[in-house]
Amino acid sequence: MSAAEIVVTGLHKRYRATRALDGMSFTVRPGLVTGFVGPNGAGKSTTMRVILGLAAADAGTALVAGKPYRSLRHPLRHVGALLDAVAPHPGRTARNHLLWLAHAQGLSARRVDRVIEQVGLTPAARRKAGGYSLGMRQRLGIAAALLGDPPILMLDEPFNGMDPGGIVWMRGFLRSLAAEGRALLVSSHLMSEVQDTADRLVVAGRGRALADAGVAELIAAASGNRVAVRTTARPDATRVLGRAGGAVSATGPDTVTVSGLPADRVAALLTHGAVPFSELTAHRATLEEVYLELTRDAAEFRAATPTEAPR
Amino acid sequence: MTPAVTPYPPGRGAGFLRVLHAEWTKIRTVRGWVTGLLAAAPMMVLAALLAGVGGNQEGAPPVPAGPHGGPVTDSFYFVHRPMAGDGSITVAVSALTSSIPKGPGDLGPGTVPWAKAGLVIKAGTRQGSPYAAIMVTGGHGVRMQDGFVNDTAGPPGPVSAESPRWLRLDRSGETVTGYASTDGTHWTEVGTARVSGLGSTAQAGLFVASPPAVRGGGTAGSVSTATFEDLHTREGRTGGHWTGTQVGARSPSFAGYPENTSGSFTASGSRITVTGAGDLAPAVRDSLPTGGHLRDLLAGTFAALIAVTVVGARFITEEYRDTTIHLTLAASPRRSRVLVAKAAVLWAVAFAAGLVGTLLAIPLGERLARGNGVYLFPVSSATELRVAVGTAALLATASVLALALGAILRHGAVAVAAVLVATVLPCLLTALPFTPAGLSKAVATVTPGAAFAVQQTLVPYHQVASNYTPYYGYYPLAPWAGFAVLSGYALASLAVAAVLLGRRDV
Numbered sequence: 001m002s003a004a005e006i007v008v009t010g011l012h013k014r015y016r017a018t019r020a021l022d023g024m025s026f027t028v029r030p031g032l033v034t035g036f037v038g039p040n041g042a043g044k045s046t047t048m049r050v051i052l053g054l055a056a057a058d059a060g061t062a063l064v065a066g067k068p069y070r071s072l073r074h075p076l077r078h079v080g081a082l083l084d085a086v087a088p089h090p091g092r093t094a095r096n097h098l099l100w101l102a103h104a105q106g107l108s109a110r111r112v113d114r115v116i117e118q119v120g121l122t123p124a125a126r127r128k129a130g131g132y133s134l135g136m137r138q139r140l141g142i143a144a145a146l147l148g149d150p151p152i153l154m155l156d157e158p159f160n161g162m163d164p165g166g167i168v169w170m171r172g173f174l175r176s177l178a179a180e181g182r183a184l185l186v187s188s189h190l191m192s193e194v195q196d197t198a199d200r201l202v203v204a205g206r207g208r209a210l211a212d213a214g215v216a217e218l219i220a221a222a223s224g225n226r227v228a229v230r231t232t233a234r235p236d237a238t239r240v241l242g243r244a245g246g247a248v249s250a251t252g253p254d255t256v257t258v259s260g261l262p263a264d265r266v267a268a269l270l271t272h273g274a275v276p277f278s279e280l281t282a283h284r285a286t287l288e289e290v291y292l293e294l295t296r297d298a299a300e301f302r303a304a305t306p307t308e309a310p311r
Numbered sequence: 312m313t314p315a316v317t318p319y320p321p322g323r324g325a326g327f328l329r330v331l332h333a334e335w336t337k338i339r340t341v342r343g344w345v346t347g348l349l350a351a352a353p354m355m356v357l358a359a360l361l362a363g364v365g366g367n368q369e370g371a372p373p374v375p376a377g378p379h380g381g382p383v384t385d386s387f388y389f390v391h392r393p394m395a396g397d398g399s400i401t402v403a404v405s406a407l408t409s410s411i412p413k414g415p416g417d418l419g420p421g422t423v424p425w426a427k428a429g430l431v432i433k434a435g436t437r438q439g440s441p442y443a444a445i446m447v448t449g450g451h452g453v454r455m456q457d458g459f460v461n462d463t464a465g466p467p468g469p470v471s472a473e474s475p476r477w478l479r480l481d482r483s484g485e486t487v488t489g490y491a492s493t494d495g496t497h498w499t500e501v502g503t504a505r506v507s508g509l510g511s512t513a514q515a516g517l518f519v520a521s522p523p524a525v526r527g528g529g530t531a532g533s534v535s536t537a538t539f540e541d542l543h544t545r546e547g548r549t550g551g552h553w554t555g556t557q558v559g560a561r562s563p564s565f566a567g568y569p570e571n572t573s574g575s576f577t578a579s580g581s582r583i584t585v586t587g588a589g590d591l592a593p594a595v596r597d598s599l600p601t602g603g604h605l606r607d608l609l610a611g612t613f614a615a616l617i618a619v620t621v622v623g624a625r626f627i628t629e630e631y632r633d634t635t636i637h638l639t640l641a642a643s644p645r646r647s648r649v650l651v652a653k654a655a656v657l658w659a660v661a662f663a664a665g666l667v668g669t670l671l672a673i674p675l676g677e678r679l680a681r682g683n684g685v686y687l688f689p690v691s692s693a694t695e696l697r698v699a700v701g702t703a704a705l706l707a708t709a710s711v712l713a714l715a716l717g718a719i720l721r722h723g724a725v726a727v728a729a730v731l732v733a734t735v736l737p738c739l740l741t742a743l744p745f746t747p748a749g750l751s752k753a754v755a756t757v758t759p760g761a762a763f764a765v766q767q768t769l770v771p772y773h774q775v776a777s778n779y780t781p782y783y784g785y786y787p788l789a790p791w792a793g794f795a796v797l798s799g800y801a802l803a804s805l806a807v808a809a810v811l812l813g814r815r816d817v
Contacts, residue, residue, distance in 0.1 A: 052641045055816035070644040073326070081641055087633040089341055096340035104333035104642040144638065 005029060005183055006079075006152060011050055011060035013207075020046045021057065022207035028185045030151065033178045035198030035215075036187035039295055042204040044187045045084055048156050052081055064152060076105045080145030084156040087137060090130025094121055094140050097129055098147060105148055115143040120169075134161025142173070153177060154185045159193045171197045195287040203294045210294045215287065222285040222293055226259045227266050230279035240273035241266060257283055330643050330652040338626065338656050347622035348660050351615035351706055355668030356675065358611025363679025368601055374563050374594070374686040375438035377459035378508070381689060381770075382594040382602060384522070385438040385459070386559030388574035388587025389431070391516030392552060397483050399545040400430050400515050403495060404447045405475035406538035411524045412531050412569050421533065424450030425776050427520040427591065428537030430480045432487055432506075432513050438559040443504040444518065444591060445478045445489035449535070453478070454774070455489035455502035459593050462774040463502035465491045475540070485509065495541065516553060517542065517576070519587030523566055523598070525776050528744060530597055534572045536586040553578070557587075563601045563686065564594040596688075596769055596784050597777040604688040605698050606766040606784050608676030612702055613738060615668065619661045619706050620730045623713030626657055628723035636817050647809040650718060654805060657714055658707040665703030673699055690768045701765025701790055708794070708801050709734045712759060715804030719811055733800070734759045741781035748780045755781045756788060759800045764793025 006028035013021040021043045028034045036044050049055040051062040053070040064072065064079050072078050088097040098112040116125045119139040124132070129140065138161055145153055158174075159167050174197050178184050185202075188194050194201075201218055203211040211218060228251070231237045237256055238248045246261040258266055263282055270277050285293075338344055377383040394400070407428045411421035429446025443457035445465070453465030453476060470476045477492040485505050490498040521535035555576045559565055568574065568588045576585040596604065630636040643649050673695060680687055690698075712734065717726040737760025741751045755761050764786035771779045779785035786793055 049637075049816070052637075053644050054637055054640055072644070075644055076642050083634070083637050083641075085634055086637050087635070089337075089629060089633055089635060091341045091343055092337075093340070096336065100333045100336035100340070101638065101642055103336050104329055104639075106329050 005065060006051060006154070006185060007061075007063045008047065008051065009061050009063075011047060011057045011062060013046060013050065013055065013057050019207055021050070021060075024060070024204070024208050026202040026209045026212040028152070028183045029200070030183045031178055031181050032199040033174055033184045033186055033194075033197050034200045034202060035194035036185050036202045036204065037191055037194060037291060038189065038204030038210075040189050042295075043207040044189075044204050045156055047204070048081070048083070048154055048185075048187065051154065052079070052083075074105050074148065076101070076148035076150065078148070078150055079152045079154060080148060080150040081153070082138070082141040082145045082155040082158055084160070086141065088129035088132075088140060090128060092129055093126050094129050094132070094143075095125040097140065098143060101144055102147055107147060111147060115146045118146060119143045135163055135166045138162055138166070138170075151181070152183045152185075156187045157189070158186060159188060159190075167193070191288050191291040201287070203291060205295045211290075218290050219285050219287065222290040223283055224259060224285075225262065226257055226283035227261065227263045228255060228257050228279075228281050228283045229266065229270070229277050230255050231270075231275060231277040233275050236273065236275045237270060237277065240269055240275055244269050326645070327648055327652065330648050331655060333639075333642070334649070334652040334656045338660060344622050344626060347618045348710075349664045350618045351661065351664040352668035352671070354614040354618065355609065355611035355665070355672040355702075358614065359608045359672035359676030360679065362603075362608050362610055363676040364683065366601075366603065366680060366685040367683045368686065369684035371563060371601065371684060372561050374599065374602065375559065377439055377593065378441055379458060379460055379593075381460070382564060382599055382686065383439055383459045384559075384562070384564040384590040384592050384594050384598050385440075386557070386562050386565035386589030387427075387518050387520035387591055388576070388585055388589075389433070389436060389514070389516060389518050389556045389558050390553050390576045390583065390585055391433075391436075391514040391556065392554060393512045394432060394482065394515035394544070395512045397481075398515065399479065399481045400432070400542075401477065401479040401495075401544075402430055402517060402542045403475045403477045403540045404428055404470050404537055405472050405540055407447055407449060407470055407535060408537075409449055409521055409524075409533050409535040410569070410572075411526075411533045415570075418534070418569055418572070421524060422449055423521055423524050423533045423535060424448065425522050425590070425592075425774060426533065426535040427454075427518070428535065428539070428585070429478050429518065430516070431518045431591070432480055432482050432509065432515045434509050434513055436514060436556050436558050438562060441506050441508045442591070443480065443487035443489070443506045445480055445491065445501060446518075447476050447478070447537075451774075453491045453501060455504070456591065456774070457487065457504035457506055459591065460772065461504065463489075465489070465501035466493075466499065472538075477541075480515070482509070482513070482515075515544075517583065517585055518591070519574075519585045520590045521588045522590040522592065522776065525778060528748065528778060528780070528782075530566075530778070532566045532569045532588065534569050534586060534588045536584060539583045539585065540581050542581070542583060553583075555585075559589065564599045565589050566598070590775070592775050593770070593772050595772065595775050595777045595779075598775070599686070599688075602686045602688055603680055604784055605673065605690055605695065605768045608673060608680070609669065609698070609702055609766055611668065611672065612706070612763075612766070613735070613742075615665065615706055616709055616738070617731070617735055619665070619710040620713035620734055621727050623657055623661070623710030624717035624726040624730050625723055626653060626714055627717040628721060628726050631721045632723060640817055646812045650715075650805065650809050650812055654711045654714055658711050661710040662703045662707035665706035666699065669699035669702045688769055694768055697790060698766055698768060701762075701794060704794060705762045705765055705797065708762065708797050709759065712797070712801040712804055715801060715808040718808035719804065736760075738763060744782055746782065748778065751780050751782060752787045755786050755793070757796070759797045761786070761788055761793040762797035764788045765790045
């Protein structure tokens with residue numbers, strides 16, 4: 001097993017009446033950004049806290065570089081973590097916040113200044129953290145995670161509170177960390193935040209991993225055998241294709257999506273039935289659709305939504 | 312193919328030292344905590360300044376000191392005449408009755424256990440001069456006493472006309488021996504005292520003393536009258552050349568006579584009746600109300616205690632508030648180490664601040680008080696050091712107790728409230744004069760407030776009836792035993808906190 005790996009196997013955890021984790025299993029591999037997505041309450045934060053030894057699982061194991069976290073001698077040199085909502089003491093400067101953490105791992109003040117520079121906080125390093133914006137706090141959290149130069153990074157909602165410029169910076173930063181060979185687990189409740197960054201996805205819902213696969217794989221699986229048709233005669237198209245056994249649904253004022261029929265058969269049927277159409281493409285699912293499809297039943301709170309996915 | 316990332320190379324220091332280093336960095340980088348802890352020092356000094364300049368006893372009569380150096384009460388009624396060189400004096404006591412005030416200007420018969428009537432050989436009538444005496448008492452039988460602090464019990468039981476008590480004192484050089492008898496023929500030796508400084512010609516004769524009676528939380532002046540018969544010296548029965556003197560009539564350690572009474576003696580035939588008040592005994596807090604003691608100069612301990620315990624609790628509850636505790640435990644997964652490191656760092660800082668405070672406050676307060684003519688109960692340097700170190704240790708240990716409660720309760724305001732109830736409330740209770748003595752002593756025995764015993768410098772004497780309560784500066788436990796009670800609470804709480812910290816999810 002690599003030093004840069006997290007292996008989570010069959011985690012179960014209950015908080016009184018709530019089942020927080022219900023068989024959560026996945027693997028985080030080196031050199032890749034693994035997106036950890038799922039609706040609020042899916043168990044993402046709990047899983048991360050179990051991995052870090054902050055919460056105890058009722059059953060299952062979470063191994064970091066092959067060992068339970070709490071048995072690591074210098075844990076921050078193996079795993080760097082950004083935990084959601086962990087704030088530095090408001091009366092302490094950012095530099096001092098990192099300094100105590102460095103001292104806990106036997107690291108020097110030089111290393112502190114280095115990570116501050118890496119996340120672009122140098123000008124504000126000697127200001128009290130109480131005056132920091134949420135975005136600056138996130139950068140400080142990233143700096144804390146990087147302190148031990150760990151091969152594994154675990155970031156809980158790193159995009160929270162970041163302005164658009166910060167989000168762009170964060171994406172680039174995460175990619176460069178993965179390119180260095182590190183294993184990254186990045187959680188988010190918004191697919192859009194991770195879709196351009198992640199190589200792999202763990203989709204969590206109701207305390208377990210609904211999917212643990214590469215991004216391309218997931219999209220291919222979700223796209224299915226579907227064809228999008230642009231037509232000015234939607235009712236005719238629906239009738240003709242439906243009679244041939246296709247499942248047709250309207251996706252816009254002049255578009256329908258057909259499944260169950262290959263693209264060339266759709267073209268033939270429409271031509272034969274003299275239904276006008278201007279565009280016919282094999283449908284490619286977005287990650288957003290994949291996510292919604294997978295988490296449809298798992299989402300705890302869901303507003304009434306149209307039956308068809310957006311776009 | 313991705314490049315391999317290996318963990319950062321290990322740095323300096325062993326595991327626990329790193330946690331200690333981290334906690335030290337934490338505590339020194341939050342200004343509020345540093346201020347709160349270091350404030351202990353100026354609080355102690357300021358309180359000592361106020362206490363030092365507060366009292367003004369200039370022009371008051373001096374406090375008499377005995378041969379042992381401590382303050383004494385040396386005020387009694389003395390019927391005496393010179394005794395040149397060695398000699399012997401004998402008398403029979405057939406009555407000793409005491410009166411204590413029942414209301415304003417209204418005396419009634421009462422019991423004063425340490426009322427004294429007997430014989431004394433004393434260097435002179437100057438207060439504090441050496442002596443040896445044998446006496447009957449109101450409730451403690453016959454006693455032989457010398458040097459104010461030495462007390463030897465003789466035959467028990469009260470005296471009456473039917474069963475008088477004969478007493479005898481023999482002087483031979485520096486040695487004075489006391490005897491008692493029930494018939495004037497068969498004598499029992501009660502004790503022997505070596506009294507230096509009696510001089511070639513001492514004053515010898517009868518004395519009556521009647522110390523204030525302890526009532527409730529205070530005292531009331533008493534007066535006693537004794538009937539003597541058969542007074543004679545080695546030279547034979549003696550006639551009328553005896554002098555009556557009120558020794559130490561005006562003294563800070565003498566409360567005086569109850570209204571409308573005074574010391575006197577009358578002789579009729581072989582019977583001499585003597586009335587007196589006061590005592591021949593070491594002075595205690597109650598009998599020397601104008602005297603100050605070390606604890607008075609350390610009144611700042613209360614304020615300092617509040618400051619350090621609040622910081623102690625917040626040192627951990629603010630980690631829960633900010634959820635920094637997640638980071639702390641992620642960095643140091645051996646959780647009990649974190650707690651021990653926190654306690655060690657906190658204790659050291661609070662102790663250092665407290666010690667600076669006491670080491671400055673004590674000499675400063677003493678100087679100012681003495682400059683104002685305030686008498687301070689004397690203490691040895693070793694005792695002074697024990698008070699200084701003990702008070703600093705008390706502050707430090709109380710802050711660790713607060714830390715432990717903070718770790719258990721995890722909520723700042725709740726923890727601070729618990730700490731104040733556990734440490735400051737007991738101290739307040741014992742500091743109030745109206746707290747019943749029993750409650751006060753119980754509080755100073757079983758609560759963390761027992762640690763205030765480290766500030767005791769006053770010595771209680773079994774032969775002086777007084778209010779030996781924490782309010783007056785007398786604690787039921789020995790100094791370090793009291794401190795051990797607080798330490799016990801702190802360690803037990805720390806153990807509970809460690810178990811909970813290890814068990815709980817954060």
